[in-house]
Amino acid sequence: MSGLHVYNTRKRKKELFEPLEAGKVKMYVCGVTVYDYCHLGHARCYVAFDIIHRYLEHLGYRVTYVQNITDLDDKLINRARESDGEKDIKTRVAELAARFTAAYFEDMDRLNILRADLYPTATGNIPRMREIIAGLLEKGVAYRRGGDVYFQVSAFPGYGELSGKNPDDLRAGARVEVDGRKKNPLDFALWKEAAPGEPSWPSPWGEGRPGWHIECSAMSTNLLGATFDIHGGGQDLIFPHHENERAQSMAFTGKPFARYWLHNGFVTINREKMSKSLGNVFNLRDIFKKYKPRVVRFFLLSQHYRSPVDYSGEALDEAGRALFRLDNCYGLARLAGEEIFSLPPDPGVMAGFEEAMNDDFNTAAALAGVYRVVEEFYKNYRKPELPSGLPARLSAVKKICAVLGVDLVDPIHEPAPAGEISDYSALADRLIGGDTLTEDNLRALVSCRELARQNRDWELSDRIRDYLGAKGVSLMDRKGAPTAAVYYPEQLDGE
Template sequence: MVLKIYNTLTRRKEEFIPLKEGEVGMYVCGPTVYNYIHIGNARPFITFEVVRRFLKFKGYKVKYIQNLTDIDDKMINKAKELKITVLELAEKFIQEYFIDADSLNIEKADIHPRATEHIKEIIELIKGLEEKGYAYEIDGDVFFDVSKFKGYGKLSGQNIEELKEGARVEVDERKKESIDFALWKRMKEGEPSWESPWGKGRPGWHIECSAMSMKYLGKSFDIHTGGSDLIFPHHENEIAQSEAYTNQQFVRYWMHNGYLCLNNQKMSKSLGNIMKVRDISQKYKGEIIRYFILSAHYRSPLNFNEEQLQQAESSLQRLNNTIFNVKHLLKQGKFRKSKDKNDKVILEKRKENEQKFIEAMDDDFNTPVALSWLFSFAREVNIYLNFPSTKNKEVLEKILKFYQELAGEILGIMKVFDQEESFEQEIKKLIEGREEARKKRNWVESDQIRDKLKEKGILLEDTPEGVRWKKR
């Protein structure tokens, strides 16, 4: 089966063919570390991490780079506000970022390069552009000359003339054209700066991603991703800088996710309508938040509200119940060696559902459809479990493996083998006491014990194979 990816550059779904067979180079625009991330920031991080996980599942060796922007206007302003250095600010929020990412089961990238640690590469790049005539310096500022780069606007579908007319920002009068953008910014009093051929200063925003992505992935690489708001100008400018410099295609597949909205408005720090990951994760597990994000296709807009999270929790509960019930049977330890018709049927269903799941993911990472096959299989498993017969151990394990691989390793929405319920002695005793009472048909006492356990967050379920208990 072939993987198809929607490429912003061509506005079409295309078959994914990596530059080098079996290997994928991927660059993800990461956070600017001046504050806690919000759930809107988390959307691309989760989405594209799933892309990475799925590529790995398909057997690709993936090199995954996510940058940390640790120098720009926002960093400088925030540091001033807090009366600390930009470096101190960066250190703090890089740590906080990883705490949040961890709470969302987001695995670390292979490399998390920081802009301030790549000043040398950035200067090199700007120097090259200047030599080739794509950049010009004015009083210590260096700008990219957009008019020199043919193809400017190919990613965002803008044409240069329209952009010039549409410019609504106050324009730096020294620039040749309003759409020229800064590669290097002259130092201002009290701001961090680095030595350069143009005097002291700091890099512009777009140049860091060009410098770092090419350093780690090569002049031309496979996948570059980010939120849709980065298409213009950020990624458009990255293309211009990089391709002007190397004379070859910068990125083959551009992927952009839709916005996450709050009350149908784009969640953004400047609007102030944000929900911090830190706050949400106090109340909802990472798996639930991931489920919520993955329940819509990544390119669609997604509206955030708490009801959605609660629905996600209930939905996920259904899947967890199923694997929980399978694990209960495994713990009972009574198995049959041979396989009967039911065993064969469920193994067949397992294969079918796995294929459907992969098919959905192959179709531009259609996670909502992929999820539906997880539910479809859960129903089959529940029917299988309901059938009154001793089960085959290998079959039960294969069912768990299905969820471990697809829901666990690829989507990161379940922890199949991770829920080690420590069997506290006290609980065990209470359950035994209740069994005694039930044998005597003393329902009042047995219900009291069950209620008592419920208060402790332990739920009891009576089954033909004995009492089953779980937390929450």
């Protein structure tokens, strides 16, 4: 596809992406509520938007990426209440938020997610929220009930446009709790009167705290302007969060709000949405104990960001194997010539990549182009010379992987020969028995195996190989070259 096309939730179709200001993209993505560790669903969302972020920059856009941090909400308050302590509730909420904010960044870093430009917080933007609420009251699209302030949905004609919902239908079938204070069940809180034991801030309507949706309106319009290019988040946020956010923002500024709404699909388990109520939430930190973050990332980008992606151990294993195929190709190509990867990337391969990505960030199709080059390499790498142009195509593969946030890792190592070995058989037995595979031990074992092979001692040779194999280190015997060991560094034991 020539020119970037994105699926705009509001239009329910793909359309050509044209930023408001040439060469610049302003993007806002709903961030996390920092009351717990991140799960796979968060990874899915932030990997998806990281790829969008990276790809936009690859296309030459200057991207301003804002992602909020919700450090004030019911879940956070409840959780903070559980913790004992003499400190006041506001401090406890803040401490809890700080802790999980730090955890969030750690997890995202491990997934190789680039930082956004700004991470505004709810508590840091109360004045702007009050300003918007006051403006909405002034315009008559919001109303007060005691210490609460509500947005009056009926006063905003475009309500329902984003989510494709008809307010009348919503009213009819809604399971919305009837709140006597609201004029209409769809109306939502902009400001909530302070309750005992909750953090609160002063306002013209009394002590209280902001409603859920208002923070995003405040931060996005404040940092990116009334109208900006991309607003993203998980599909579950379309309604009511984004619908409400859009309504109150447009009612306040009188201008269009986000121009393109992008929403990522869910992670499912056995085809069911991963959610706390179903008890099938997979914490990222637990997943990382078993699967490397880069494998998790690769798994996520092997399907389109809007489709549901079903999590299973088998799927992660498969992603790991597929990623190894890429890494191994990279390693073998480096053996063929380090300089390959400083060559200018092949324009044809890059064009194919862009063609795929321009179609609403079709990473699965983009990977197919990568595999085509990988296959070409594998078919030819043993020949005295690589086919003409292949090195530049390989360089393109590396570049593409980098744009997708997957940095290739060379798994091929040529252990230097160990020093004098007087009795290789005894040494090998000792090292295998010791069961600690450091880099030195690996080197010694490979040397022992060489000696064993020279003596046609296949039993010991294979025993060494099996031992290493059990440690995740495979050996590659080569004609006319020393045996190479294939592994990822983290598979070795520390010294």
